[in-house]
Ligand SMILES: Nc1ncnc2c1ncn2[C@@H]1O[C@H](COP(=O)(O)OP(=O)(O)O)[C@@H](O)[C@H]1O
């Protein structure tokens with residue numbers, strides 16, 4: 275007994291039940307969102323929807339074979355079935371009978387309804403109820419423990435840690451390949467990176483991740499975890515690495531916030547996290563670099579910048595000409611651009627502050643600095659002149 | 660002077676959903692030429708390029724590039740797709756896209772090295788885009804996007820350029836930069852095959868011509884191929900006369 279206690283590290287000695295649940299949720303969220311980024315970039319978000327539902331059929335079929343609801347074979351069966359779903363969708367859209375999206379739309383209700391029919395016909399008395407399928411059993415996570423390498427920890431946490439590790443390795447190793455084939459698949463194919471191979475690699479991992487996550491948090495949250503943080507990050511970032519990072523941050527925030535709100539309000543944890551995920555995604559739609567609020571702000575800012583550009587253009591255009599001394603005096607600039615006296619002063623001062631323009635006190639004119647010249651050339655390219 | 664054929668296409672037939680788009684076409688592209696492909700909308704120009712490059716299934720026909728299959732010489736081929744065929748909202752920068760030109764030589768898993776980044780920067784510079792290296796690609800104008808694509812091909816250091824309407828929707832400045840690039844590449848012994856839509860500039864910009872309308876109507880030297888009869892045969896004669904050039 276004493277030996278055992280010395281050797282066995284129990285995660286429950288460090289984390290209480292709530293913390294164990296939250297940790298599992300966070301790990302699950304991260305595992306989903308790093309793959310989710312590539313799904314969003316490949317416009318495959320629909321596919322996760324299909325997967326999370328058709329997996330149910332996989333679980334049912336595996337149950338008929340194993341007759342045991344707790345068997346790990348159930349998860350493996352479902353994972354394989356998920357991969358099969360993706361292949362089926364791929365094949366169906368390859369026949370060019372239907373478009374890719376339609377293929378998803380055909381396969382997924384078919385498999386889902388098959389599963390429901392099978393459950394209701396043959397497995398009535400089996401404890402596979404729809405609430406659990408949709409919402410998962412987050413509360414049960416700390417009660418289902420296992421021991422690995424002398425550490426006792428929740429099963430779900432262990433599975434999700436393994437999956438997270440595999441996903442991280444996959445994305446890290448094939449980062450460049452995933453990037454080029456998501457951005458320009460034809461170029462990638464021609465450059466020797468078979469996009470089919472990458473696609474099925476990605477989908478196989480998605481499938482197994484979905485199955486493991488599905489077991490822990492339910493179908494609804496799986497979709498939210500895959501798509502929400504990735505979609506938010508997509509709208510906010512300008513590099514793929516940042517997108518991955520931001521999606522992870524979003525995912526952790528959503529899980530933490532949703533979890534504690536659910537506890538306070540005493541509602542479904544999965545459901546609450548899904549709601550929060552939906553809300554943060556919606557917020558980024560409003561606030562992102564192409565979003566509505568940003569657009570209003572940018573229009574205002576652009577208009578300001580455009581006027582400064584105009585001033586630089588005027589100075590640049592006339593600088594080398596013979597009439598320079600005439601055109602670059604304060605009064606002429608003001609008249610030429612038909613601005614108010616104060617406005618012209620303010621804008622000239624701003625450009626002087628920014629180091630684009632300098633005052634030539636002798637000749638009483640304004641001219642561009644070195645930096646201003648560079649900016650002038652860039653503006654010309656920008657406006658296609 | 661005998662001309663070497665660098666791209667040899669025989670009996671190429673292609674279809675979408677069993678609807679034939681290209682019928683039994685033989686195409687010969689002369690080495691070190693600047694070849695334009697013209698044809699009315701929906702003539703199958705883009706499809707032809709994809710068929711040659713193995714990006715789209717063919718029903719019949721053979722393609723040889725430098726006497727070999729595309730798979731054997733893919734490193735020497737740069738393809739610049741129609742600008743709207745990629746997702747310009749993709750979270751990446753101009754420099755990063757150009758760097759993809761180096762991936763061809765890196766192969767699987769290996770990361771770009773300092774040297775690759777330098778090559779990519781130089782390619783951007785050649786296109787006058789050095790100031791935009793760190794810009795998100797969605798914030799580039801149409802002309803700038805096209806320059807980034809061309810810089811990617813430069814970074815790849817290919818021998819043959821396949822371009823699908825590189826001048827569509829670009830500003831005059833960019834048009835000149837691209838054509839200068841094609842002429843410069845020709846001096847370095849390279850070959851370009853470019854889908855073009857402007858008959859007015861055709862003879863200025865290119866020296867060889869392929870006229871396509873589901874079938875090859877005519878191909879060869881510009882001066883011999885660009886005739887009113889050929890344009891009429893391709894349904895492109897309407898309102899346009901050779902004399903007007
Ligand atoms: N992916 C596709 N699926 C079905 N039909 C297509 C597809 N791409 C092109 N087509 C059809 O093939 C024909 C040739 O297209 P395309 O090669 O793009 O012509 P072009 O580039 O000369 O304008 C058109 O009739 C077009 O509608």
Ligand SMILES: [Mg+2]
Pocket residue numbers: 704705706741
């Ligand atoms: Mg086309």
